[in-house]
Amino acid sequence: xxxxGLDLGTSYSKGVLVTSDNRIAAYLAVKTGYDFKSAAKKxxxxxxxxxxxxxxxxxxxxxxxxxDGAYLANSEITALARAVFAKYQQAxxxxxxxxxxxxxxRISATGRVEKFKLNRKCAAGTxxxxxxxxxxxxxxxxxxDELAGxxxxxxxxxxxxxxxxxxEILGLIKQGISxxxxxxxxxxxxxxxxxEMAPLQNALVLTGGIPDKHAKIVQLFKExxxxxxxxxxxxxxxxxxxxxLNKKQVYCK
Amino acid sequence: xxxxxxxxxxxxxxxxxKTMGDYFTRLRQAAESPGRRVxxxxxxxxxxxxxxxxxxxxxxxxxxxxxxxxKKAAEYIPITNAYGYSPDVCSYLTSDIGAFxxxxxxxAKMGLESVPKPDVLVYNTNxxxxxxxxxxxxxxHFNVPIMGISTPLNVAEVSQSLVRYISLQFQELVPKLxxxxxxxxxxxxxxxxxxxxxxxxxxxxKVLATAKHHPSPxxxxxxxxxxxxxxxxxxxxxxxxxxxxxxxxxxxxxxNNAAAVASEKYRLYWEGMPIWFKLSTMAKLFDRLQTCIAAxxxxxxWIFDDLDxxxxxxxxxxxxxxxxxxxxxxxxxxxxxxxxQEFSIDGIIYHDAKTCPRNxxxxxxxxxxxxxxxxxxxxxxxxDFNDSRCYSEEQSVIAIETFIxxxxxxx
Numbered sequence: 121x122x123x124x125g126l127d128l129g130t131s132y133s134k135g136v137l138v139t140s141d142n143r144i145a146a147y148l149a150v151k152t153g154y155d156f157k158s159a160a161k162k163x164x165x166x167x168x169x170x171x172x173x174x175x176x177x178x179x180x181x182x183x184x185x186x187x188d189g190a191y192l193a194n195s196e197i198t199a200l201a202r203a204v205f206a207k208y209q210q211a212x213x214x215x216x217x218x219x220x221x222x223x224x225x226r227i228s229a230t231g232r233v234e235k236f237k238l239n240r241k242c243a244a245g246t247x248x249x250x251x252x253x254x255x256x257x258x259x260x261x262x263x264x265d266e267l268a269g270x271x272x273x274x275x276x277x278x279x280x281x282x283x284x285x286x287x288e289i290l291g292l293i294k295q296g297i298s299x300x301x302x303x304x305x306x307x308x309x310x311x312x313x314x315x316e317m318a319p320l321q322n323a324l325v326l327t328g329g330i331p332d333k334h335a336k337i338v339q340l341f342k343e344x345x346x347x348x349x350x351x352x353x354x355x356x357x358x359x360x361x362x363x364x365l366n367k368k369q370v371y372c373k
Numbered sequence: 374x375x376x377x378x379x380x381x382x383x384x385x386x387x388x389x390x391k392t393m394g395d396y397f398t399r400l401r402q403a404a405e406s407p408g409r410r411v412x413x414x415x416x417x418x419x420x421x422x423x424x425x426x427x428x429x430x431x432x433x434x435x436x437x438x439x440x441x442x443x444k445k446a447a448e449y450i451p452i453t454n455a456y457g458y459s460p461d462v463c464s465y466l467t468s469d470i471g472a473f474x475x476x477x478x479x480x481a482k483m484g485l486e487s488v489p490k491p492d493v494l495v496y497n498t499n500x501x502x503x504x505x506x507x508x509x510x511x512x513x514h515f516n517v518p519i520m521g522i523s524t525p526l527n528v529a530e531v532s533q534s535l536v537r538y539i540s541l542q543f544q545e546l547v548p549k550l551x552x553x554x555x556x557x558x559x560x561x562x563x564x565x566x567x568x569x570x571x572x573x574x575x576x577x578x579k580v581l582a583t584a585k586h587h588p589s590p591x592x593x594x595x596x597x598x599x600x601x602x603x604x605x606x607x608x609x610x611x612x613x614x615x616x617x618x619x620x621x622x623x624x625x626x627x628x629n630n631a632a633a634v635a636s637e638k639y640r641l642y643w644e645g646m647p648i649w650f651k652l653s654t655m656a657k658l659f660d661r662l663q664t665c666i667a668a669x670x671x672x673x674x675w676i677f678d679d680l681d682x683x684x685x686x687x688x689x690x691x692x693x694x695x696x697x698x699x700x701x702x703x704x705x706x707x708x709x710x711x712x713x714q715e716f717s718i719d720g721i722i723y724h725d726a727k728t729c730p731r732n733x734x735x736x737x738x739x740x741x742x743x744x745x746x747x748x749x750x751x752x753x754x755x756x757d758f759n760d761s762r763c764y765s766e767e768q769s770v771i772a773i774e775t776f777i778x779x780x781x782x783x784x
Contacts, residue, residue, distance in 0.1 A: 198778040237753075
C-alpha cells in the first residue's frame with residue numbers, strides 16, 4: 121500500500137506517492153488556482169491511478185484542510201524540516217522560497233526545529249515577486265536563468281515592496297541598463313531578502329519552487345555560501361515530510 | 374462552564390458586565406448633568422487625581438479597544454488616514470478618531486449615543502507621545518483645556534530627581550483642574566483614591582499571579598477582558614470590589630484544579646498588545662493547541678505597587694514612571710526574565726504591532742538577548758491590535774502551530 125503526501129500551497133499544489141519503505145514513487149505539481157479541493161483531487165486521482173493507496177492523506181500548506189476524505193494535517197514548516205533532516209541527517213538551515221512566502225528553518229543535529237521565521241508582510245523575494253516582474257517585463261519566468269547568465273554586472277534593487285521594486289526596475293530600463301543585468305539584480309535581491317531573515321551559516325539547503333525552477337539562484341547562493349545544496353524536486357519535500365511525520369504533531373484544525 | 378471547546382468561561386464575567394455597565398451609566402449621567410464634569414484620561418494617566426477631584430473619567434484607549442473587539446476598526450481607520458493621520462501611526466488613535474468622524478461608537482450598546490463630551494483632557498506620555506496627539510484632536514474639536522505629564526522614555530533608573538520632576542508635574546495639574554471642577558482640591562480625597570488604587574492593584578496582581586499554578590485558572594484572553602476595571606476604575610471602590618469576586622473564583626478554581634485551558638500542556642508568555650479583532654479566534658486556537666498563555670506584559674502593566682497614600686504625589690510619580698513601557702531595554706529584559714521564571718514559561722510570542730513600536734519589544738534585539746540568557750524559545754508575529762490590514766491570519770496560524778511543534782520537540 122502507498123501513502124500520499126500533499127502540500128497545498130497558494131500558488132502550486134504538490135503531491136507525492138510514497139512506498140511502504142518511504143521512497144517517493146511518483147509526484148505531481150498542479151497550479152492551485154482558486155479551488156484547493158479540486159487541486160487536491162487532481163493530484164490524488166493521478167497518484168492513485170495505478171497504485172492502491174491508503175488513507176488518511178497526509179497534508180500541509182495553506183489548503184491542508186481542503187481535502188475530500190480522511191486527511192491528517194500538519195504545519196508545512198514542521199513537515200519540510202522532517203523531510204530535509206531525513207535526507208541529510210545533520211544540523212542545517214533551510215531556506216524555502218515558495219509562491220507567497222519565504223521560510224527560514226534552523227534544524228539541530230538531532231532533527232529538532234530550533235528556530236524558524238516567515239517573510240514579513242511583503243511579497244518581495246518570493247515567487248509572486250518574480251511572476252509580477254515577468255508579467256511587467258513581458259518575459260516568461262523560464263527565460264530568467266538564461267538572461268541572468270548573460271549579465272555583465274548586477275544592479276542593486278533597494279525596494280522592499282514588490283510594487284516599488286517594479287517601478288525601480290522600470291526606472292533602470294529607462295536609464296538603459298541591460299535586461300540581463302537587471303534580471304541578475306532581481307535574483308540577488310531575492311538572496312538579500314533571505315539574508316535579512318537570519319544570519320546564515322554554511323550548511324544551507326534551498327527548497328521550494330523558486331530554487332527548483334531557477335537553478336541560477338542556487339548557483340548564486342553557492343558563490344556566497346559554498347556549502348549550499350538544493351536537492352532535486354525540492355518543492356515536493358514538504359509533501360513528503362507530511363508522510364514521514366505520520367501523525368499529527370500538535371492539534372491543527 | 375465550558376463553551377464546548379475546552380475553554381472555561383469565568384462566571385465572574387456576569388459581575389464584570391455589571392461593573393462595566395454601571396461605569397458607563399455613571400459616565401452617561403455625568404455627561405448629561407450640567408453640574409457634573411467628565412475628564413478624559415490616558416490609560417496609565419493620573420486617574421487617581423481625577424477621581425479625587427470628582428470627575429467621571431473616560432478613557433479613549435478603552436473605547437478604541439472596544440472598537441477593535443467589535444471588528445469595526447477597519448471601517449474607521451481609513452477615514453482618519455484620509456483626514457491626515459498616517460496609516461503607520463497608532464491604530465487606537467486612527468480607529469477612535471475615525472469612529473468619531475463617522476459619529477459611531479460601540480458605547481451605543483451601553484446607552485451612550487456618543488462618547489461623553491470632555492470638560493478636560495489629561496494624559497501622561499509615559500506610554501507614548503501619540504496620546505497627546507490623539508487628545509489634542511479632541512481638545513481642539515470640543516474647545517476644552519488639555520494638560521499632561523511629560524515622562525521621558527527609555528528610563529534605566531527611576532532616580533529621585535526624575536521622581537521629583539514628574540511629581541511636580543502631577544502637583545501642577547491641581548491648580549489647572551480646579552477651575553474646571555469649580556471645587557477646591559481635597560488632599561484627603563486624593564489620599565483615599567491612591568489608597569483604593571493601591572489596594573486594587575494588589576488584588577489585580579494576585580489575580581494574575583494565580584496563573585503561576587499548574588494548570589492555570591486564567592489565561593491572557595480572560596485577563597484582557599477582566600482588566601477593564603483596573604484600567605478605568607482604579608482608585609474607586611467599584612474596581613476593588615470586582616477583583617475580590619474574581620480572585621475568589623480563581624482561588625476556587627485552583628482548589629478544584631480547574632484550568633482555563635482544559636488540557637494545558639504548554640505555557641506561553643505574550644509580549645506586546647493583544648490582537649483585539651482576533652481575541653476569541655486566538656483563544657480557541659491556543660485552546661486547540663493545549664496551550665495556555667499564562668502571563669503577559671500587557672495585562673501586568675496596570676500594577677502600581679509603589680503608590681503610597683501617605684505620599685500621594687511622589688508615589689504616583691514613582692509608580693507611573695516605573696512602568697515597563699517607560700523603561701530601558703536592560704530593565705525590560707530583567708522584568709521579562711522574572712516573569713518567565715515565575716510563570717514557568719515554555720515559549721514567548723512577540724506580537725510586533727505595526728502601529729505601536731513602543732509596545733513591540735522585538736524591534737531592538739531584546740528577543741535575541743533574552744533567548745540567549747534564558748533558552749526560552751520565541752516566535753515573532755506581525756500584526757496589529759486594531760488594524761487588521763497589518764495581519765495575515767493564515768501566516769500567523771501556521772507560525773503559531775509550528776511554534777508549538779517546536780516546543781513539543783523540546784519536551
